[in-house]
Amino acid sequence: MKGLLPDLDLVRKDFPILERTFDGGETPLVYLDSANTSQKPQVVIDTMVDHLERHNANIARAMHHLGAEATEAFEGARDTVARFLGAPERDEVIFTKNASEGLNLVANTVPLGAGDVVVTTEMEHHSNIVPWQLATERTGAELKWFGLTDDGQLDLSNIDELITPATKVVALTWVSNMLGTVNPVAEIARKAHEVGALVVVDAAQAAPVLPIDLASMTDEERPDFLVFTGHKVVGPTGIGVLWGRRAALEALPPFLGGGEMIATVTMAKSTYAPIPHKFEAGTPPIAEAVGLGAALEYLMHVGMENIHAHEEAITAYALERLATVPGVSVLGPADASKRGGAISFELDGVHPHDVAQVLDSKGVAIRAGHHCAKPAHQRFGVQASNRMSSYLYTTPAEIDALVEGLEYVRSFFKLDQ
């Protein structure tokens, strides 16, 4: 199959969990839930263990060997993130606990008021809707959104009504976690920047699969803020990233107050540290940041272009195979080159929970439910869906196992009788 990683067998050996079996070894794991969380290569596990075993100390304040080593490891991870994103400056990389915290940080600090408009989209994860609802309710600003076309693309037909001089923020996902759609971020950013709006990009699903090079984007097309989470890029949970343009970050007030984010403190007033530390109050998740650094090094070693090609090949194969199962209908774009690695689908006559439960009995792990994207489900008139999602370790044989599993679901619920 064209596009697959040439060393797929070796890549799979890097992920010890893929050896898991169930039912006393009879049923191998078929992990198709990577858009939910990705599995971790041995190098990430080892790097975190090594950090905790040999280098653990608090950072930026401990005046001893270990403190220096921990600080170097933590700040080294920041350098790696900057390289991964092609960030113009490494100090523009803020560590958060996840993508949601990054979005909340921006939504809580961007100045908004009555008459201002925030624009989001109907295909967002709840984490890029709810913070903006809270922000607009608090400030009196108005929340508007792009709708979706029937084939799961953003409906840009009313872009001139949505993006006007009143628009202060345009917040959108790069890749939809439900529909898989890859959005035209550059085009929308250009439009938003014409009216002086800030562009906030949720890259939680994009960072795992799309090569990102912020520095090579034109100034008009580069977002102002971008977030992603560590655990979807083969890193640990508990660590995420907010990247922001230096000027945009400097213009925002601090979000959380505390240690590490100050320049000086008196009882009457404090002054704040420069970025990135201004937005990193308290002791950060140090081992997790170090683990994230190792994860991104791993992905860059495999090559993001190669991973993207692999995802596209697996997605195309999955779309083709799913189409052979009677009663399956896929939500979102039908063209693999226009989507990420998440494929949501319905199986006519069986609720997604029941599909997932029966697939699980065959070792096949998928997600069932609304995938934290209720509005997008409502748009397509479905209450819940099944979602398979692949990653760099997914094989065509695992897609075959899913399809066989779906045939078993059909027979289990006697759909042909």
Place this chain on the structure above:
Amino acid sequence: MTAANLEAMYQEIILDHYKNPHGKGLRDPFEAEVHHVNPTCGDEITLRVHVEDGKIEDISYDALGCSISQASASVLNDLVVGKTVDEAMVVHEEFLRLMQGKGQVEPDEDILEDGIAFAGVAKFPARIKCALLSWMAWKDATAQADDRALTEER
């Protein structure tokens, strides 16, 4: 999960109730209507109760969800309609005891009848909420109907 566990969970009785739910649809009259959702999966139910002289005359409902939640609403309707509120509460408690028993509880068949088929579901923590959705909605609606009756008496 083994195939045997899967069969234990999806008993024929459950699949029958799922395909042919008893008492489905919203009906008048009713004293209270509630809407409950399972936020993790989006399953939802709108449920009405009609209580007269302390007796449950009707439970009508409209629900979206998996086989477990749909079958459970159907069984609820079977078991509870026609009983007094006090009798129904005993059934409710027994069903709750079964579902929260981590698969270790031997259900009382005299009380639960078809409801004992849910014993297999109790072994799957992720699905217990599915089975309880309609039962919790019914308890809530009945309490509201009760409050209303008391207020009217005064």
